[in-house]
Amino acid sequence: MSPVNFVYLAAVLFAIGAATVLLRRNAIMAFMGVELMLNAANLTLVAFSRMVGGIEGQIMAFFVMVVAAAEVVVGLAIIIAVSRARQSISLDEPSELKG
Amino acid sequence: MVSPLLFWFVAFVTVIPALSLLFARKPVHVAAAVVLVMVGLAVAYVALEAPFLGAVQIIVYTGAVMMLFLFVLMLVGVDKTESLKETITGQRWVALTLAVGLGALVISVVSRLPLSVNEQPVVGEPAEVASWLFGDYVLVVEVLGFVLISAALGALVLTHVPRLYPKRTQAEVHAARIAAGANPVNQAFPGVYARHNALDAPALDPEGNPIESSVSRVLKVRGQTIDGSEFKGDTQARRRELGAKEDDQ
Amino acid sequence: MDILTILIAVPAVAGVVLLTVRPLRAYARQFALGVAAIELILAVGMLMAFDRSAAGTIQFSQIDSWIPQIGASWAVGVNGIGLSLIMLAVVLTPLTMLAGWNEDESESRRAQYYGLMLLTLAFTVGIFAARDVFLFYVLFEAMLVPLYFLIGSFGGEQRRYAAVKFLIYALLGGLIMLVAVIALYFAGPGGEQAFLTANLTGLTYDAPWIENLLFLGFFIAFAIKAPIVPVHTWLPSVVETARAGTTVLLVAVLDKVGIFGMLTLVVTLFPGASTRAAPVIIVFAVFTAIYGALVAIGQDNMYRLVGFASVSHSGVMVLGIFAFTRTAIEGATFYMLSSGLSAGALFLLIGFLVKRHGTASVRVYGGLQRVVPVFAGTFLIVGLTALALPGTSPFASEIMVLIGSYEATRWGAIVATLSVILAALYVLLMYQKVFTGPTPQAMEPTTELSLMERVVIWPLIAAMLVLGFVPALAVDYFKDPSAAIVVSVEEAGL
Amino acid sequence: MLSVTWLLIAVPLASFLVLMLAGRRADAWGHWLGVAASSVVALIGIGAFFQMLGRDAESRSESVRLFTWISGGDLQVDAGLLVDQLSLTFVLLVTIVGALIHVYSVAYMENDPRRRMFFAYLNLFIAAMLLLVLADSYLLLFVGWEGVGLASYLLIGFWNHKPENATAANKAFVVNRTGDFGLIVAMAIMFTQFGSVSFADVLGGADGASTAVLTAIGLTLLLAATGKSAQFPLQSWLGDAMAGPTPVSALIHAATMVTAGVYLVVRSGAIYEATDDARLxxxxxxxxxxxxxxxxxxxxxxxxxxxxxxxxxxxxxxxxxxxxxxxxxxxxxxxxxxxxxxxxxxxxxxxxxxxxxxxxxxxxxxxxxxxxxxxxxxxxxxxxxxxxxxxxxxxxxxxxxxxxxxxxxxxxxxxxxxxxxxxxxxxxxxxxxxxxxxxxxxxxxxxxxxxxxxxxxxxxxxxxxxxxxxxxxxxxxxxxxxxxxxxxxxxxxxxxxxxxxxxxxxxxxxxxxxxxxxxxxxxxxxxxxxxxxxxxxxxxxxxxxNDMFQDSVNRAVFQIPGTHLTRTLVYADAALVDGAVNKQATGIAAFGEASRRFQSGKVRSYALLMLLGFLVLASIIVVGG
Structure with missing residues (x-):
């Protein structure tokens, strides 16, 4: 079975992640959706790396993981800060972006 | 090539738990499900000749990232359940349509590409990956080091709660108490010396009356105290004896 | 460094210094006046060095690379037209500074005012000297910044409204022009000096509509600045509220940027489109001349009155430019100078009146001629220059425009001439209401024109009279440039 | 004497300037300076007359070129004087009557505190009138033409503390300007036709021009003449002009200035010769x-x-x-x-x-x-x-x-x-x-x-x-x-x-x-x-x-519609032109208000829009590419 199927799988996972971001009000849930999207992208990278035969895709995926780890740390810290300040982590509440 | 069985296994192990992101009500359940997704992906990586990455996936995602998520969930309230009722008009259907459209678009694009598969791929063994990371990409790795440190510092800064007021000294605390009308003298301790030296009995004043305030409020509410007055009679009896003696003298 | 760069740099640096250096604030007026005087001396030196026999060529030219990636250069240089307008700016600036000398305000505000004036002067000189379309555009827009603050921070109650209105109008025009500037880059030869006017002159376009659109982009910006009806409404609002000094600079000098732009950019760069558009533009110009004069007659506020009068004058100037005869173009150029002097002097005098009685509404005034005869006489003389009395420079220029454009557009010239009659009406009615009739009680203590005020106004009058009797002093500078424009238009028309 | 004809203009002009600039210092002797100036020009005029009498009839006309005045594009106008029998006749009339009236005014205006100004204006008038009759081109004539109008304006309004006098002065100036409109148009036609506005070129070239052009010039010149000479239909100002001091009425509004229209027509005789219609x-x-x-x-x-x-x-x-x-x-x-x-x-x-x-x-x-x-x-x-x-x-x-x-x-x-x-x-x-x-x-x-x-x-x-x-x-x-x-x-x-x-x-x-x-x-x-x-x-x-209701007619035909027109325009300028601009601003604000609804501040809506945008763009690329 061709590794390209993993790309399809990644597309499905990415779509689920995107839908999560759009639909869940809980910031942590949305954040997990983002993580899922990142992983889907990683899966694509690895799959293409396998198909091309080189290793650069894996290196790239590794970097993504590291950056994602850093991002998760900061993101969750922000969520905690917000929850302290507002007693809520609902995404619908911080309407200060309102024009 | 990848065995179809493995692929379908991975597919089920990832897609079905991932759907919980959309439909599960408790965040903890979702986090657990996502752990499963991560493990599934690790399997996929191994299957795609990237064993090192599979290991890293398990360590970083299941081991670190998702655990961090769980910690945070606990911090912000683990027992919260979220209503799935949509508050923005039309958001749900538009979002779902768009998500499906996105998936369909990507799949259709990929399916149209003429992709060939290399029969002799480089296997992502740790040594191989390391030689790349510390060879060609060493600069990137160093930069990533900075990124991680910054992220750690950032997290510290963001979660740090600054002290709003300067710390009060013992003298200040004391003065404040007096100012609030507190009794400067030590309160009586519970217990009747040599009779019932336990916390459940109020102390007796020199008249032999029980001092109710000496007993813990909690014990009183729980009804676990005993009436101090029962020792009163005893005491008076003793006093009579003693007093009589004194009177006698 | 070349003289023009110095002329731009001196007031710019001085302005920034005045705005930022705190200890200087106590001497803001003296400092600014000193800088303006140095500027004047430098400009007079440049005037002396200018070769009048070659007024059509660009002199004092300096071309340095500025942003070579997009082809913008620091290219400055003047021909006779640019030179005379620079002279107008550097002459009027110290006079307006003197006119506002005794304004009662705090040191910091004073420093701000004079600093902004110096910056405005720098940008103005830069615009008249720019030989690079991109540089011109940048200065054209940058000038709005000091002006915005001059209008918005100093003046009457409605000043914020006026400043915002001015800014929106000017920005709108400027942005349309920006589009045209960018498009022009692609139409031009490209390279590191892609924006030099010299390199953009005489281009051939793939289709006439391209040139037409480019023409329109530039023209609209300049029409707003000039201003031409119906995009004139920022002017009355601004002149009504702004301080007299600001108004003088704005109407007498900066509005001329619009006409100057039409003359040296629009007509020069797009002679073909200009010829095609001329009939329509002449209609607008003539309409502006009449409309401005008619509305001026109905004004109660003197500032607004003179504002509309200068709208009317711009109409005549635009008519002169787009008639494409040498006489008319020279007349229009000369008129820029004359009307700048005339409107400037009138605004200053009204400013003096307002300083005495706090309002520019003619209804309050009356019978001042008996109380302050010298003031009245001076006002009347300046008013007569505004209505183009023969013997004054506005007359010489206006007659050149009217006579010169008759050949090109008979009815346009005749209708525009009607504005001459209307000019008599609005000027004399204003004079009548303010200076004649019985003197109301409140007007009795009016003070006569002070020495400082005389020093400001009388040189302007003298200049207008001298130029009226010997127009050649100025017109000689316009001959060759105007002839070149006519030639380029004729070539494009063939 | 003919070579110093420029003194005819310069002397009274200099006297005018001295009287204006000297201020109150000149109150004691100013009127005598005015009389002296006008007497000197009368003497010069008489001298010139006798010098001319001594010549043959053919060589009596002489041009004196002073300096180049306007040289703009194709328009070349020299400041030059034309001394011939016609202009000298006027010079004599103006200077002699003028001098007499100056003398008369010394007594007539004795009790007026601004007598010095009165003489200054009279001298200005003499200078302008002499420039008018001595000019050798229509444009220079126009300078004198408007100059006498100015002097007339100043003198009619001499006692302008009375509002009706000031109004009369304005009326005179504006009606005169209406006539001047004709002169400007006439000069424009001449310039287009003959390339010059000097008497020599225009009158000399009149033979070669078409009748239609000459009729147009004739009629526009006539318009100018009617304004200055108070002829129908521009006659209404003269009666009101009597508000000025009587010597002014005698000199300007009876003897000299108002006859300038006749001078203009006679001077342009060559044009009227060629066009019967205009003459009629x-x-x-x-x-x-x-x-x-x-x-x-x-x-x-x-x-x-x-x-x-x-x-x-x-x-x-x-x-x-x-x-x-x-x-x-x-x-x-x-x-x-x-x-x-x-x-x-x-x-x-x-x-x-x-x-x-x-x-x-x-x-x-x-x-x-x-x-x-x-x-x-x-x-x-x-x-x-x-x-x-x-x-x-x-x-x-x-x-x-x-x-x-x-x-x-x-x-x-x-x-x-x-x-x-x-x-x-x-x-x-x-x-x-x-x-x-x-x-x-x-x-x-x-x-x-x-x-x-x-x-x-x-x-x-x-x-x-x-x-x-x-x-x-x-x-x-x-x-x-x-x-x-x-x-x-x-x-x-x-x-x-x-x-x-x-x-x-x-x-x-x-x-x-x-x-x-x-x-x-x-x-x-x-x-x-x-x-x-x-x-x-x-x-x-x-x-x-009521002057044959001329003022009523003027009021009904020009003034009232004019007032309404200017008022309407002032209103329209504020309400319509400026209003349109403000309406546009309101429209843009309303558009902004409407688009604000998309800026709900809800992150998820923004994300949705982003995704939508991405999908649209990507689809375009995929489908289009």
């Missing part, structure tokens, strides 16, 4: 005005306004003459000169009367002043007889000749113009006699506190000189066709002309009509008592008193 219009305008002025003069009670109406009417005669061709030009100028003398004399007489009557101008308050003011009576009487055309006084030689000329021609024209001129003479006799009788004869109608007395010598001497001129100048100039021979080199000649009626018949008819007019006036205003309050007027008298 000139004659028609003259005819209308002469009758109009005469009718108005018959009904006015204000002595100065009667004289103003008379001026209008007399200039109407000149215009009529000028519309008749070269021979007409000569007699137009002839009448202009004689009219200058007797009209100025009568105005000065009126000023003398006002001086005596504490500025009373209502003739119904005069009467029987003959005994109190003998000199004034005699000098005024000579002027009166002269304007009536009683032989052998001046008017007879000039006005009656114009009546004769009006009868020359073919078709309907001689009858219409001739009869108009004839009837005009009769009415003139009536209203001038009315004025004379009401003022000097009949019963005294003044009040007790007025003590009529003769004016000082400074005033009466100029009146006497002018009276002598009114009496004998005509005879002197007409004798041996002196004046005709003098002017013919400039105006050209049109040979022998035969009126449709015999000349003796015309003279008899004219004198009969004049006698009838005088008799009627005698019967009405000398024999019968004149009521001190004007009787309720009949419609005709009412119309005449």
């Amino acid at each position: 219009v000139v004659a028609i305008v003259g005819a209308i005005t002469l009758i109009l002025g005469a009718i108005i003069g018959s009904a006015k009670d204000d002595i100065k306004k009667v004289l103003a109406a008379s001026t209008m009417s007399q200039i109407g005669y000149m215009m009529l003459a000028a519309g008749l061709g070269p021979i007409g030009y000569i007699f137009a100028i002839f009448h202009l000169v004689t009219n200058g003398f007797f009209k100025a004399g009568m105005f000065l007489g009126a000023g003398s009367v006002m001086h005596a009557m504490k500025d009373q101008v209502d003739m119904r308050r005069f009467g029987a002043l003959r005994t109190a003011m003998v000199t004034t009576w005699i000098t005024f009487g000579l002027g009166w007889l002269a304007i009536l055309g009683v032989p052998p006084l001046s008017g007879f030689w000039s006005k009656d000749k114009i009546i004769e000329l009006a009868f020359v021609g073919e078709g309907w024209q001689p009858w219409v113009f001739g009869l108009t001129a004839l009837i005009g003479a009769g009415i003139t006799a009536f209203y001038m006699s009315r004025l004379f009788f009401m003022t000097f004869h009949g019963k005294a109608r003044w009040t007790d506190e007025q003590h009529p007395h003769e004016s000082p010598l400074l005033m009466t001497v100029p009146m006497m000189v002018l009276a002598v001129g009114s009496a004998f100048l005509g005879l002197f100039l007409a004798a041996g066709n002196r004046f005709q021979n003098w002017l013919e080199p400039v105006t050209g000649t049109s040979g022998e002309l035969e009126p449709v009626l015999a000349v003796p018949v015309l003279i008899t008819l004219t004198l009969a009509l004049v006698a009838a007019g005088v008799a009627l006036a005698y019967w009405m205003y000398w024999r019968n008592d004149v009521p001190t309050e004007a009787p309720p007027p009949s419609l005709a008298v009412l119309a005449a008193r």
